Amino acid sequence: MSDKTQKKSWFKGLNREFKKIIWPDKMTLAKQTTAVVSVSVVLGIIIAIVDFIAQYGVDLLVK
Numbered sequence: 001m002s003d004k005t006q007k008k009s010w011f012k013g014l015n016r017e018f019k020k021i022i023w024p025d026k027m028t029l030a031k032q033t034t035a036v037v038s039v040s041v042v043l044g045i046i047i048a049i050v051d052f053i054a055q056y057g058v059d060l061l062v063k
Contacts, residue, residue, distance in 0.1 A: 024032070
């Protein structure tokens with residue numbers, strides 16, 4: 001098999017696999033995006049609070 005034939009075959013297989021993908025509709029995509037952003041913001045706030053408390057504790061111990 002030549003190199004060019006292998007590349008063509010690989011791209012045909014890739015194209016077939018892409019046709020099997022079930023893409024989400026806009027409403028599902030919007031809901032999932034909202035969920036990811038919301039969880040990220042909440043976790044960021046929790047991490048910031050824990051960081052602030054830890055920093056305050058370290059400052060108390062050092063001084």
